[in-house]
Amino acid sequence: MKMFPKRNQSLWLSLVLTCQVALFGIVFFCRGFLLQKLLIPDVNNLPTDHGKPMWDQVVLLIIDALKYDFMSSIGLTEVYAFSEHNTSHSKFYKFVADPPTTTLQRLKSMTTGTLPTFIEAALNFGGSEITEDNIIDQLLRQKSNIIQMGDDTWDSIFPERFLRSYPYPSFDVWDLDTVDRGVERQIFDELKKKDWKLLIAHCLGVDHAGHRYGPNHQEMKRKLKEMDVFVRLVMENLPPNSLLLVFGDHGMTSTGDHGGDTNDEVNAALFAYSNSHPFTNDTNREIPQVDLVPTLSVLFGIPIPFSNIGRVVKGLLPLSPKDKFYSLALYQNIAQVRQYLEKYVSYAPSAMKGLELEKFFFRVDRVKEAPNINEAEKVLKIIQGKFRETCTQFNVYFILIGCFLSAISIYPLIFSKKVTYSNNAASALVIVLSNCCILFLVYNEYFAVLIQIVLVCVMTFVSVYIMEVHSSVCPDNVKFSPLILIFSCFVYFSNSFVIAESVILRFLLSTLIFHRNTLTGKLNLRNLLNTILATVLVQLNQYFEHCREENGPECVNNDLYKPLSSLNSSAYFVLFRLLLALISTSVLLFLTKNSKLFKCLALMVACVNVYWICESFTLLPSSFHSFLPNVVLASFLTCWCCSLNGHVDFQDLIFIIQLTVMLLVGDGLAPSVVSCLLVDKFWNAESESENVNDVIFLVLLSWHGFFSGRNATFSSIQWNAAFIGSFFPGETGISKVLKYVAQGVKVSVATFGFQIIYASVAGYRLPLEQSHFFISATILRLSCSMVSCFILRRHLMTWKIFAPRFIFEGLGTLISMVFCLAGSFLKLVEINRKRRME
Numbered sequence: 001m002k003m004f005p006k007r008n009q010s011l012w013l014s015l016v017l018t019c020q021v022a023l024f025g026i027v028f029f030c031r032g033f034l035l036q037k038l039l040i041p042d043v044n045n046l047p048t049d050h051g052k053p054m055w056d057q058v059v060l061l062i063i064d065a066l067k068y069d070f071m072s073s074i075g076l077t078e079v080y081a082f083s084e085h086n087t088s089h090s091k092f093y094k095f096v097a098d099p100p101t102t103t104l105q106r107l108k109s110m111t112t113g114t115l116p117t118f119i120e121a122a123l124n125f126g127g128s129e130i131t132e133d134n135i136i137d138q139l140l141r142q143k144s145n146i147i148q149m150g151d152d153t154w155d156s157i158f159p160e161r162f163l164r165s166y167p168y169p170s171f172d173v174w175d176l177d178t179v180d181r182g183v184e185r186q187i188f189d190e191l192k193k194k195d196w197k198l199l200i201a202h203c204l205g206v207d208h209a210g211h212r213y214g215p216n217h218q219e220m221k222r223k224l225k226e227m228d229v230f231v232r233l234v235m236e237n238l239p240p241n242s243l244l245l246v247f248g249d250h251g252m253t254s255t256g257d258h259g260g261d262t263n264d265e266v267n268a269a270l271f272a273y274s275n276s277h278p279f280t281n282d283t284n285r286e287i288p289q290v291d292l293v294p295t296l297s298v299l300f301g302i303p304i305p306f307s308n309i310g311r312v313v314k315g316l317l318p319l320s321p322k323d324k325f326y327s328l329a330l331y332q333n334i335a336q337v338r339q340y341l342e343k344y345v346s347y348a349p350s351a352m353k354g355l356e357l358e359k360f361f362f363r364v365d366r367v368k369e370a371p372n373i374n375e376a377e378k379v380l381k382i383i384q385g386k387f388r389e390t391c392t393q394f395n396v397y398f399i400l401i402g403c404f405l406s407a408i409s410i411y412p413l414i415f416s417k418k419v420t421y422s423n424n425a426a427s428a429l430v431i432v433l434s435n436c437c438i439l440f441l442v443y444n445e446y447f448a449v450l451i452q453i454v455l456v457c458v459m460t461f462v463s464v465y466i467m468e469v470h471s472s473v474c475p476d477n478v479k480f481s482p483l484i485l486i487f488s489c490f491v492y493f494s495n496s497f498v499i500a501e502s503v504i505l506r507f508l509l510s511t512l513i514f515h516r517n518t519l520t521g522k523l524n525l526r527n528l529l530n531t532i533l534a535t536v537l538v539q540l541n542q543y544f545e546h547c548r549e550e551n552g553p554e555c556v557n558n559d560l561y562k563p564l565s566s567l568n569s570s571a572y573f574v575l576f577r578l579l580l581a582l583i584s585t586s587v588l589l590f591l592t593k594n595s596k597l598f599k600c601l602a603l604m605v606a607c608v609n610v611y612w613i614c615e616s617f618t619l620l621p622s623s624f625h626s627f628l629p630n631v632v633l634a635s636f637l638t639c640w641c642c643s644l645n646g647h648v649d650f651q652d653l654i655f656i657i658q659l660t661v662m663l664l665v666g667d668g669l670a671p672s673v674v675s676c677l678l679v680d681k682f683w684n685a686e687s688e689s690e691n692v693n694d695v696i697f698l699v700l701l702s703w704h705g706f707f708s709g710r711n712a713t714f715s716s717i718q719w720n721a722a723f724i725g726s727f728f729p730g731e732t733g734i735s736k737v738l739k740y741v742a743q744g745v746k747v748s749v750a751t752f753g754f755q756i757i758y759a760s761v762a763g764y765r766l767p768l769e770q771s772h773f774f775i776s777a778t779i780l781r782l783s784c785s786m787v788s789c790f791i792l793r794r795h796l797m798t799w800k801i802f803a804p805r806f807i808f809e810g811l812g813t814l815i816s817m818v819f820c821l822a823g824s825f826l827k828l829v830e831i832n833r834k835r836r837m838e
Contacts, residue, residue: 011768012824015775019817022409022779026810029402029786032395033793034803040343043133044306044336053301054277054318054325055243059191059199061234063227064103064151065207065258066248067215068094071269074221076228079246079271082235088278091315094286095270097250098388099261099799100714103170103207104153106249106289111135111158113293113308115387130157133306135293137161139198142302147190150183150202163196170204171743173211174723176223180205184230191237197300203227206248210256211719220256231271238275243299245316246271249289253549255557259714261800262549272316280326282315290384294336298329304336306343309387311380323373330376337383399790406783410776481696484512485777488700489784495797498805499550502707506542509700510535513683516693526685534682537675544672544708546716550801581667582609584674585659591677592655600635601652604659607631612667629663629725633746636660650764650826654757661753664721664746665709672708676701676754680761695770698762699777702816705754712808721750752815759816763823771824775817782806782813 071080071092083092097106098115105116111134130136136158139146145163148154152167166186168179180203187201205223213219231246238244248268252258258265270287272279290310297304298312312329320326488508491497497504513534547555585605592601611628639656642648658677662670683697710716722743749756762774785806792802 011772012821012828015768015772015821015824018409018772018775018779019821021405022775022782022813022817025402025405025407025409025786026782026814027402028398028405030810032398032400032402033786033789033806038344038347039132040307040340040347041131041133042306042343044138044303044339046303046332046335046339048298048301048303048332053299055241055274055299057194057197057199057239057242058296058299059234059238059242059244060201061231061244061246062150062200062202063206063246063248064202064204065210065250065252066227066246066269067251067264068248068267068269069251069264070206070224070248071271075224076231076271078228079231082232082273083271089274091270091272091279091282092285093270093272093315095247095268095289096286097266097268097289099266101250101258101260101265102714103151103249104157107153107157110249110289110292111305113290113305113310115290115309129159135296135300135302135305138297138302138305139300142300144197144300144302145195147196147199148202149186149190149200150179151204154200154202164190168204171740172723173208173719176205176208176212176219179203180223180226180230187234188237191234191239194239203230207252210252210258212256214256215252215254235273235275238273241276242274244273244275245292246273247292253715255715257715257717257719259717260549260804262715265715274318277318280314280317280319280323282313284313284315287313288384294329294333298332304333306336307340308336309340309384311377311384327373330373330380333380334376337380341383394793396790399786403783403786403790406779406786410780410783481512481515481693484508484515485696485699485780488703489781492781492785492788492802492805492809493791495795495801498712498801499548501805502542502545502704502711505700505704505707506538509538509697509704512693512697512700513538513679516683530682530685534679537679537682538704541672541675541704541708544669546707546709546711548711548713577668578612581612581670584670585609585662587674588655588658588662588677591681592652595649595652595655597648597652601655601659604632604635604656608659608663611663615667626726632656632660632663633725650823650830653826654760657753657757657760661749661757664724664750665718665753666720669709672705673753676705676708676757680758692770692773694766695762695773695777698758698766698774699781702754702758703781703812705758706752706808706812708754710751712805714804717747718750719747721746748811748815752812755812755815756819759819760823763820763825764827765823768824768827771820775820778813778816782809785809 067075070076080092083090098109100116108114108130109116112130112132113135114132136146140161146161147164148158148162149166150168151170153170155162155165155167166182168182169175170179172178183201183203187199190196190199206220206227209217209220209223235244247270250258251265251267253260253262253264268289288310290308291313292310293308294304294310295313295316297308299317312326312333314323314326317326317329488505491501491504513531516531543558547557585608589602589605592598595601607628614628636656639648639653658673662673665673680698680701683694710718724746726739726742759774759778763771766774785802789798789802789806792798795802
């Protein structure tokens with residue numbers, strides 16, 4: 001930092017420290033608002049008293065994303081017809097998942113009988129070992145062997161548990177057949193063997209077809225037909241006296257995605273078949289997925305996992321006189337849940353507010369002493385409902401500390417001041433210590449919380465002590481734009497506003513563009529034309545927006561966000577979309593015609609265009625699939641490094657970032673990237689000094705671009721971006737880890753590409769004082785999202801609307817801070833280089 005002038009050094013350190021305080025706020029708020037569930041390590045050792053298991057072997061055939069609607073005339077038709085005509089030996093259920101509907105959380109729930117918490121959706125990739133009591137470990141305690149094949153997620157959450165395992169990579173959603181073919185090769189040989197009690201086969205082709213093509217594509221019909229035939233073959237080769245359960249872990253939306261809580265996502269299908277004992281009669285046709293665990297436990301004759309809150313499914317038990325088997329199973333279920341409830345309340349006494357425990361335990365004990373099936377069912381239903389209400393507990397103190405620290409970091413907006421630091425060494429020390437505190441806060445348990453809070457307070461007071469406040473950065477003639485920013489923050493306090501946020505942002509951005517004319521006093525023809533064109537482009541972006549479930553049936557998604565190879569549309573639409581994408585890249589290239597690297601940039605554009613053309617007509621050989629995208633992705637990384645020594649101009653760097661975002665979001669959404677670029681060009685067509693208008697404009701433009709092809713829901717994330725290009729083809733060791741990291745980075749760039757672009761622009765283009773203002777403006781929006789989540793934490797739509805919006809806002813803010821700091825640092829490097837040359 002010695003190479004920078006002292007004033008610039010102080011300004012940049014002030015940016016870093018502002019981001020540091022905001023990061024503290026985010027971490028504290030997440031620790032208070034997005035808590036994971038209480039894990040109890042106890043094991044259930046209660047004796048079982050329902051006799052010998054009725055079935056010798058059980059086969060679990062999981063068809064990932066087997067939506068409830070797929071078990072009908074459009075899906076597994078033969079299996080469905082069989083269940084309709086053989087009701088005594090087969091059953092068909094709606095298998096209801098608890099959100100989040102991601103595979104890892106579903107597997108945890110279906111093996112432990114517990115409910116996943118909201119934040120666990122973020123841990124869907126690279127799952128860690130399950131340490132709670134579960135049905136797999138209970139079987140192993142009884143010396144029963146287990147066979148697993150298919151999705152390799154099972155090996156990651158249950159390492160070294162299986163007698164034989166045949167794992168296949170699960171994350172490549174463009175591969176529809178490898179995992180399924182592997183299962184088909186292994187399962188029939190295993191069905192002939194007698195050395196196992198449970199066989200788990202997990203097929204992924206239907207899920208991958210949904211992600212790549214959607215539920216209505218011909219490839220989906222092909223996969224469903226394959227599964228239909230496969231299930232019938234398994235039924236025919238089932239060992240004597242065996243039970244087959246075929247089910248999906250979740251469903252999928254009309255676009256083939258999942259992760260949320262819509263009916264299409266939570267409603268999976270379950271088909272049960274017994275080749276020996278008939279099932280108990282049951283009129284119920286809808287069961288929660290957590291009910292699978294106690295049901296399988298009683299069928300195996302093993303203790304129900306300790307933390308289970310599920311209820312035994314009557315219709316999946318073997319038929320017995322006067323439902324004797326069901327009543328014994330139900331009372332074992334009651335005893336296990338009572339044991340868990342007592343332990344849970346001892347760990348978290350306030351968790352069961354509203355439930356009079358003494359009276360409730362008396363009610364449970366009365367059921368055990370005087371058997372009553374109806375009363376037992378009611379008791380279990382009450383307990384399950386109560387746990388659904390309390391699976392996430394808020395830490396109000398952490399939430400308030402997070403909101404307070406975020407508020408501190410927006411002082412430039414409140415006081416309209418530019419801030420520097422009189423002691424740069426002290427500032428640097430505060431930054432280093434702050435990072436250490438954040439690491440402690442993230443990884444330490446609650447015994448260190450008091451120390452952490454004290455450290456944060458010390459950091460805050462030291463930061464204020466070394467701060468110098470200077471003259472106003474906000475001229476008197478630009479007081480309207482902060483009001484636009486404040487209006488955009490009102491969105492977070494109403495679920496209706498969050499749903500319509502893209503419309504509100506379009507309105508506010510158009511208003512800011514028009515209002516600028518009255519501020520500049522240059523209402524000439526050119527200025528008016530630029531304003532009209534910018535406003536038109538802002539409004540046209542609505543055709544790239546992604547519908548939410550709450551928008552209703554009148555909102556229909558177009559096919560612009562789908563890969564060209566997945567379209568069922570006519571050849572004319574494919575050609576039109578491809579032409580639009582090629583025009584977009586050409587416009588982007590035209591705007592850099594004066595670049596010193598024009599030939600290199602033209603080569604990169606050619607790589608993207610050829611890749612899209614080959615993808616649209618499936619011309620690209622599999623061996624050549626990653627080469628063209630890798631050229632662009634490698635250039636993206638190289639140019640960031642080269643920009644530090646001045647070999648790459650900032651405008652060329654921004655061009656490469658924009659081209660990378662285009663590549664990752666796909667050809668259908670490429671015009672939206674160029675649209676936002678042109679809006680920025682028209683905004684800056686009139687040369688004038690930068691002011692707060694430019695800051696608010698860049699903040700709104702970044703989020704306006706975010707809503708092109710996505711929204712603040714997990715099901716709208718573009719997972720296809722993870723499989724565009726590949727630097728790490730290996731599937732073991734460090735190569736596998738780096739591959740997952742690279743895929744995560746690509747999905748992040750595709751999701752928050754506009755934050756990356758315009759935060760970098762703000763850091764480089766704006767004076768350092770106004771870069772500070774940009775960061776504070778983004779933090780203001782995040783702070784309002786935090787406050788809304790806190791105020792509305794008991795709102796019906798908290799986990800469906802407000803919490804996802806906070807998570808996307810938080811991630812977008814973090815990315816904006818990082819790249820704004822990077823852009824401002826590059827500007828300081830360039831200023832210093834020019835000063836040395838003079």
